[in-house]
Amino acid sequence: MFRTEGFMRRLPPLKSLQAFEAAARWLSFSKAADELFVTPAAISQQIKQLEGFLGIPLFHRMTRSVRLTEEAKTVLPLVTEGFDNLAEAVDRLKLEEKSGILTVSTVPTFAVKWLVHHLTGFSEKHPDIDVRLDASLDTRDFNRDGIDVSIRLGAGEYRGLHVSKIFDEEVSPVCSPKLLEGSFPLTSLKDLKSHRLLHVDWGSLTSQSPDWQMWAQAAGLDDVSVNRGPRFTVENMAIEAAINGDGVALVSHSAVVEDLKAGRLVRPFDLTVQSDLAYWLVCPHAHLRKAKVSAFCDWLLAEANQTPV
Incomplete structure (x- = not known):
């Protein structure tokens, strides 16, 4: 569907949708509470909030049970499918963090004369991560050039970035x-x-x-x-x-x-x-939260420590 600029979805709170979907599957507020690790009262409150947002009742509340209204029966499959799609998207993001292409910017000599001779060890240890070497004398921009981590030759003064010495x-x-x-x-x-x-x-x-x-x-x-x-x-x-x-x-x-x-x-x-020069491992602090970046950094520093130069 075509969306005009500035389009914004008007959605209810995610927690209330989650409470509704669980309670509707179980037809029980208490079982939904167990699944979501909250109290039945919290489930009830979240569903009331959702009903207020929608302006329609979702459950017929009886003394010891609940049953879905016709409107709720209609939308439940769509809500369940939505959560399934969201879970799949999260799983894909997690997989991307752990695998995929890792772009490493490095000075040419280090790439040709040291790194390529050791990369097989990293690939064997992390077969799901493919390394892309960007060999250049120019200092690359992490965001503009899509660089995950950089290996630089210098004095170690890289303000605002995470810096680890590879070796003197x-x-x-x-x-x-x-x-x-x-x-x-x-x-x-x-x-x-x-x-x-x-x-x-x-x-x-x-x-x-x-x-x-x-x-x-x-x-x-x-x-x-x-x-x-x-x-x-x-x-x-x-x-x-x-x-x-x-x-x-x-x-x-x-x-x-x-x-x-x-x-x-x-x-x-x-x-x-x-x-007074040294080789340094450099990246934005936020990049270390990527599993593939932290895996490469840990491996490289350990490899350099074990390799006499």
């Missing part, structure tokens, strides 16, 4: 194993002079970028020019360049866990530098 970030040099051999084998700090340095441009994420200058200072390396070499605005691009043997990249530990395991990369030096 440390950086260290990595390179292809083939750079340890050849004409200029990378075996000591001074050998960095003969190799291209790959830089990650962290942009405005932090005032103290974890860069080669910081690492060289911690290593006491003052005779190597650390400002040379290409810059990458996405950490994963620097990692891929290092895997290809194009140079030595200074990257975060969490981003290269799988590449180190597979032997695609090695750490030529043990020195690491703590970054």
